[in-house]
Amino acid sequence: MRLNSLLAKLTPTEKPIPSQADLPKNWAVAQAWLDDLSLQNYSEHTITAYTTALMRLMNFIEQDIRLQGDYLAFDHKDLSRFLVLRLEKDGIKAISAKQTLSAIRKFYAHLIKIGKAAHNPTTGYRLKAEPRALPKVGDVDMMAQLLDQPMPDDAAKARLWIRDRAMFELMYSSGLRLSELASLDVNDIDLTAGVVKVLGKGNKMRLVPVGKKAIDAISIYLPHRDLWQENTDALFISERHGTRLSTRAIQLRLKVCATNAGIAQNLHPHLLRHCFASHILSASGDLRAVQEMLGHTDISTTQIYTQVDFSTLTKVYDKAHPRAVSRVLKYEK
Structure with a gap:
């Protein structure tokens, strides 16, 4: 799948770089993996999301003082710094952070498989789960x-x-x-x-x-x-x-x-x-x-x-507790 066609589909806020000329210096290895996913019939939506995630990652690695572009030195602590930056500074949602983590995990698994990396920085890494939302219910x-x-x-x-x-x-x-x-x-x-x-x-x-x-x-x-x-x-x-x-x-x-x-x-x-x-x-x-x-x-x-909700809880209490009547009468005065 051609990179230009993917970049064209991204909104301005999603584009991690302004043009192909500004690609990170190690982008070729990421692009090779993305091309391989395309051959495996991954959906265009998934490849687009992975492209965005890896561009952000490679730019972070290239601009980081410690890493200086060495994606093989990227470790567990660097992953934490990268995701905190995305969540707090860039304001991405938890679901986007999970998708980014998935992309990084699969990318490094690919590098290990082809013998270009010795470790996967995502091993054992878990994002804190968001509180499960209470479903809306009609009466x-x-x-x-x-x-x-x-x-x-x-x-x-x-x-x-x-x-x-x-x-x-x-x-x-x-x-x-x-x-x-x-x-x-x-x-x-x-x-x-x-x-x-x-x-x-x-x-x-x-x-x-x-x-x-x-x-x-x-x-x-x-x-x-x-x-x-x-x-x-x-x-x-x-x-x-x-x-x-x-x-x-x-x-x-x-x-x-x-x-x-x-x-x-x-x-x-x-x-x-x-x-x-x-x-x-x-x-x-x-x-x-x-x-x-x-x-x-x-x-x-x-x-x-x-x-x-608390109103339902108090109704149950008032009906069931032997001392509830006095509480109700007290506040009705």
């Missing part, structure tokens, strides 16, 4: 506003709403990922037993309960689906094409349904999964059960839903 009333909205008067829109309500009732009822919902077949759901068989991440199968509202909505939808389908086992299909709905189509339908319900919040399918987890955990307190239903391998992923 129970918002979910009712979405799922209990009136049937459209227009016949064509009414048919779509019958299908859409079945999709979103099931997603909220069982905490499904968007990809899991889209990949469901008719035989994956047992309306009599009230369970759905889900193929999750890592091809792990799990059984998840399905609530009565979702069972009723799917039962109403299935006769329409049988009329629309064109030799497909897919559960949720396009009325127009009779084929499996794509994940993108489901995303768009949720936005349409949210708008029709008068919901101002930006609704996306994963939010319904967050709502499922938060509402179940809030009512039951059973983190292990929520982990199983969500299909999380690590319970630490599920624990993010245990973060509650």
Whole structure:
């Protein structure tokens, strides 16, 4: 892949150097590796990101008083100095720093492989993880506003709403990922037993309960689906094409349904999964059960839903603690 074409795609703030004439003196070894990645069919996006990262690195090595351009002398401490500079002075985000670290790690692994370096400065180096953000969650009333909205008067829109309500009732009822919902077949759901068989991440199968509202909505939808389908086992299909709905189509339908319900919040399918987890955990307190239903391998992923705001915490306290009444009365005076 030609360097000029990559540089042309970078924004002015991303360009580590103004022109090819200013390339670091040791750039040829980096360029050889990048050309090799191109031959290995790495994506253009990845090669562009690695090009930017290595240009920054080579410029740092060339301008550093201690290193004086010797990229083979670049060690663990130099790596720390370089990344601190990028994070604090240049203000890059943590995700960009991780991508830079990945580029450096792979570059030096390549140098070791071809016998040009004896050590990898990234060995054992870890960036501090950012605090995991609490997912945005809608309340129970918002979910009712979405799922209990009136049937459209227009016949064509009414048919779509019958299908859409079945999709979103099931997603909220069982905490499904968007990809899991889209990949469901008719035989994956047992309306009599009230369970759905889900193929999750890592091809792990799990059984998840399905609530009565979702069972009723799917039962109403299935006769329409049988009329629309064109030799497909897919559960949720396009009325127009009779084929499996794509994940993108489901995303768009949720936005349409949210708008029709008068919901101002930006609704996306994963939010319904967050709502499922938060509402179940809030009512039951059973983190292990929520982990199983969500299909999380690590319970630490599920624990993010245990973060509650202080107002909710005080309500629980006031309701449950035997001495809470006196505290409430004291501050109501």
